[in-house]
Amino acid sequence: MSKMNKQNNNLSRGILWSLAFIFFVISLLQLDIAPEKLANIFSRTQRLLDNMFPPVIDDPINIAGAAIESLQIAVMGTLWGIIFSILLAFFAAKNMTPHISISYLVKALAAFVRAVPALIWALLFIIAVGLGPTPGILALAVNSVGMLVKVYAETIEEIDQRVIDAIRATGGSPIQVVMQGVLPTISSIFISWSVFRFDINLRYATVLGVVGAGGIGWELIRASRMIAYNEMLGVTIVMFIMVLGAEYFTRFLKQRADLATIRATK
Amino acid sequence: MTDIFLETRNLKKVYPDGTEALKNITLTFNKGELVSIIGPSGAGKSTFLRSINRLNQPSSGEVIFQNEQITNVKGKKLLLVRRQIGMIFQDFNLIKRSTTVRNVLHGRLGYMSSLKGAFGRFSEEDVKEALAILRRVGLEDHAFKRADELSGGQQQRVGIARAIAQKPALILADEPIASLDPSSSSNVMNYLKTISEEDGITTIVNLHQVDVAKRFASRIIGIKAGEVVFDGKPNELTEQRINEIYDQRGLVNELTS
Incomplete structure (x- = not known):
């Protein structure tokens, strides 16, 4: 019996491997990854690097303005995302929702929103509201809602029933239960997640400009169209510094929030 | 009867x-x-x-x-x-991350408009009353500590104070x-x-x-x-x-x- 199983396993494994190999070969041929191209990699890279160094920032004021715009898009997108997510999360959380079907509906909606990448949302909103930072903010807000509703709702679902009982027993109304009981208990976990989302949003905000949704990404595309590789590197370095700075900032905030959580659960 | x-x-x-x-x-x-x-x-x-x-x-x-x-x-x-009807629980059921006095003030929620209560806009009178109740259960020095900083016995006295605040x-x-x-x-x-x-x-x-x-x-x-x-x-x-x-x-x- 077990011997037969083993044989079966071996057979199916063999089939899988050969299928994977065939797929690999077909892909190689179809995508035209020719050996001569690979051979050229080094000389091309050499040329690119020669053109990139030294990096320049041609128009510092303009670049700085674009960088700040990216930051603003990230902040605004995160803020609106948080506001809508908190509201929706209470409808999504099974222990708070007015009706269980509303919970499923909101969760399904969030899953759908989450499944569509931020860049696609940006393209959709550009069609809807035109170029500029507005579609960027909307894209990030919507994409944030997809993730935050899920994590907020899960946090709310894990809340101790005793906290809810405490306020209900005093004659508190449902909204008082939420605001005086639930929110103070989970606020630090909410803050942790929101800060994490801001970190993600800032990364997105730097590239949203590539599709025309405002911010520093546009400068990168502009430089690449002019084949100004040294400027591209300059802009990339600015992006790198922004993201790194944000990472340090969010780590600092997260540590503080975590500390508060540890103190609370002690 | x-x-x-x-x-x-x-x-x-x-x-x-x-x-x-x-x-x-x-x-x-x-x-x-x-x-x-x-x-x-x-x-x-x-x-x-x-x-x-x-x-x-x-x-x-x-x-x-x-x-x-x-x-x-x-x-x-x-x-x-x-x-x-005030209720006192086995596990105290305090809002651990709120201050002691706020936990007592929760006893007043049923007397306030829903929104005022939700945003914690307690009247000065209620706050004074809450502090007086805390004095009654011997916790006036802990009024502005977070509830989870208190010992079990103290937390339960906060629970009692919250029930009293309801004037039950x-x-x-x-x-x-x-x-x-x-x-x-x-x-x-x-x-x-x-x-x-x-x-x-x-x-x-x-x-x-x-x-x-x-x-x-x-x-x-x-x-x-x-x-x-x-x-x-x-x-x-x-x-x-x-x-x-x-x-x-x-x-x-x-x-x-």
């Missing part, structure tokens, strides 16, 4: 999994008495208390509180009933000392007794410890498997009656848990 304060008639509770937690509980309570309910774990003591302030919905039967049928009141009406007519205490050490336990029981006597608040206390019940209560009710098996004065509760309430099996459970 013309002036029955609280009455339950044929109160029944069947949980969705089929457990019959309460079978026909019919009891009356008078104004100002301190009643202790004793019985083994799982006898239905908690379910009974939670059926009174409707944290649990009874399956059938009636609860009559101050001559008013409250078994099926809903919405705003239910909140008005609940604000007259009835206090339900569900195993208030089960999570406390002996000295905090008698301290907390003393506060409950004092408040019941001084403010004339009817108090129903679920207890595990028969000796504590005998020491503090003016009347003891024994519940076993969802039924009332004893109702009388502490001195009527003989060893034999205790053994009936906690039958051999129950006693063993009690000792090993």
Whole structure:
């Protein structure tokens, strides 16, 4: 019996491997990854690097303005995302929702929103509201809602029933239960997640400009169209510094929030 | 007895999994008495208390509180009933990350407009009152500490303070000392007794410890498997009656848990 199983396993494994190999070969041929191209990699890279160094920032004021715009898009997108997510999360959380079907509906909606990448949302909103930072903010807000509703709702679902009982027993109304009981208990976990989302949003905000949704990404595309590789590197370095700075900032905030959580659960 | 304060008639509770937690509980309570309910774990003591302030919905039967049928009141009406009934929990059920005084102020939520309460816009009068109540339970120095910085006994006194802040007519205490050490336990029981006597608040206390019940209560009710098996004065509760309430099996459970 077990011997037969083993044989079966071996057979199916063999089939899988050969299928994977065939797929690999077909892909190689179809995508035209020719050996001569690979051979050229080094000389091309050499040329690119020669053109990139030294990096320049041609128009510092303009670049700085674009960088700040990216930051603003990230902040605004995160803020609106948080506001809508908190509201929706209470409808999504099974222990708070007015009706269980509303919970499923909101969760399904969030899953759908989450499944569509931020860049696609940006393209959709550009069609809807035109170029500029507005579609960027909307894209990030919507994409944030997809993730935050899920994590907020899960946090709310894990809340101790005793906290809810405490306020209900005093004659508190449902909204008082939420605001005086639930929110103070989970606020630090909410803050942790929101800060994490801001970190993600800032990364997105730097590239949203590539599709025309405002911010520093546009400068990168502009430089690449002019084949100004040294400027591209300059802009990339600015992006790198922004993201790194944000990472340090969010780590600092997260540590503080975590500390508060540890103190609370002690 | 013309002036029955609280009455339950044929109160029944069947949980969705089929457990019959309460079978026909019919009891009356008078104004100002301190009643202790004793019985083994799982006898239905908690379910009974939670059926009174409707944290649990009874399956059938009636609860009559101050001559008013409250078994099926809903919405705003239910909140008005609940604000007259303070509840004290085994695990204190404080909002741990809020300050002590704010936890006491939660007792005022039922008296405020929903939004004002939600945003914690307590009136100066309420804050002063809350601080005075904290003084009464000996915690005035801890008013602005976070609730989770206090010891268990102190947290339970905050729980009592929150109940008093409601200016309740009835206090339900569900195993208030089960999570406390002996000295905090008698301290907390003393506060409950004092408040019941001084403010004339009817108090129903679920207890595990028969000796504590005998020491503090003016009347003891024994519940076993969802039924009332004893109702009388502490001195009527003989060893034999205790053994009936906690039958051999129950006693063993009690000792090993």
